[in-house]
Amino acid sequence: MATLTELKADTLNTQEFIKEKAAEIAATVGDGVAINALSGGVDSSAVTMLGHKALGSRLKTYFIDNGIMRENEPQQIVDIFKNLGVKVEIIDAKDKFFAAMKGIEDPEQKREAVTQTFYKDVFGELVKSSGAKYLLQGTILTDVDETVAGIKRQHNVFEQLGIDPQEAFGYKIIEPLVQLRKDGVRKVAAAAGLPESIFNRMPFPGPALAARVIGDVTPEKIAIVRKATSVTESMLASRGAFQCMAILHKDRVTGMRDGQRDFGLQIEIRCWDSVDARRATPTQLSWDVLNDLSARIIKDVPGVVSVTYNIASKPPSTMEAV
Ligand code: XMP
Numbered sequence: 315m316a317t318l319t320e321l322k323a324d325t326l327n328t329q330e331f332i333k334e335k336a337a338e339i340a341a342t343v344g345d346g347v348a349i350n351a352l353s354g355g356v357d358s359s360a361v362t363m364l365g366h367k368a369l370g371s372r373l374k375t376y377f378i379d380n381g382i383m384r385e386n387e388p389q390q391i392v393d394i395f396k397n398l399g400v401k402v403e404i405i406d407a408k409d410k411f412f413a414a415m416k417g418i419e420d421p422e423q424k425r426e427a428v429t430q431t432f433y434k435d436v437f438g439e440l441v442k443s444s445g446a447k448y449l450l451q452g453t454i455l456t457d458v459d460e461t462v463a464g465i466k467r468q469h470n471v472f473e474q475l476g477i478d479p480q481e482a483f484g485y486k487i488i489e490p491l492v493q494l495r496k497d498g499v500r501k502v503a504a505a506a507g508l509p510e511s512i513f514n515r516m517p518f519p520g521p522a523l524a525a526r527v528i529g530d531v532t533p534e535k536i537a538i539v540r541k542a543t544s545v546t547e548s549m550l551a552s553r554g555a556f557q558c559m560a561i562l563h564k565d566r567v568t569g570m571r572d573g574q575r576d577f578g579l580q581i582e583i584r585c586w587d588s589v590d591a592r593r594a595t596p597t598q599l600s601w602d603v604l605n606d607l608s609a610r611i612i613k614d615v616p617g618v619v620s621v622t623y624n625i626a627s628k629p630p631s632t633m634e635a636v
Contacts, residue, residue, distance in 0.1 A: 357452030381408030569619025578619030
């Protein structure tokens with residue numbers, strides 16, 4: 315396995331990088347077809363732009379609706395890319411993902427279920443039907459580092475774990491961003507013409523809201539954490555944090571509602587200051603902000619009786635809870 319050389323954001327020549335990577339993709343794919351999955355995150359969005367620059371309509375871009383994305387996310391992303399002249403097809407795979415995650419409590423097994431469903435079941439099918447031999451994806455250096463270090467299995471890392479995607483899934487993977495960290499990808503995304511809502515978009519993990527449900531994942535729990543996420547993002551978006559999130563805990567706690575005991579849900583809020591996600595500290599939110607957030611979550615998210623704010627840094631915490 316070759317060692318990857320990091321390309322630092324501050325010295326990166328984005329136009330050169332885009333030209334080089336587009337040429338590499340074009341040379342690798344030849345006159346064939348490639349496919350990629352767009353999640354709307356800055357990594358997959360940058361890859362989509364590089365791929366379309368290299369291959370035009372020979373890159374088929376899909377948004378996989380896995381049922382664990384945020385509110386209205388699939389349509390919003392498809393519309394943004396439509397405005398850029400890039401056609402994106404939504405694939406409804408909700409049932410497959412929920413079936414694969416059913417009853418799984420362990421964080422790494424949960425991640426593995428999302429990975430296998432994504433790459434084998436859903437993508438495997440798409441590759442077959444599209445005739446593509448290549449999958450373009452937005453793996454970045456931090457994904458590789460953390461996976462290889464055994465901290466957290468990022469869902470998109472294979473080669474560095476000794477997995478041959480050709481053998482495992484039947485197609486090759488091209489990773490044009492693998493020498494960059496998040497700050498470098500944002501520069502490339504801006505230079506590639508993506509709007510600020512994308513190039514400055516908060517990171518969101520591959521296992522999506524499943525990474526924010528502790529314990530087994532069900533459509534009902536996802537609906538709760540989706541609503542809490544929407545409230546949290548809308549109230550904290552203007553704080554300039556690297557990332558903010560709501561997590562649904564597995565344990566219930568005693569609360570009271572309308573004079574009655576209510577053994578209710580706990581939501582944990584995390585809001586992070588970070589440059590590249592390798593280290594992070596909790597954002598110092600004011601008491602007023604925390605109070606308003608708690609009140610809105612309790613009002614808008616059914617069944618919640620406890621809202622907490624995480625004050626531990628990474629390390630030893632990680633940013634996501636799962
Ligand atoms: P952790 O939780 O490892 O998160 O401290 C660091 C950053 O990576 C994001 N993250 C992921 N991104 N696939 C991704 O593409 C994943 O499986 C994944 N897990 C975590 C996380 O949101 C944070 O920005």
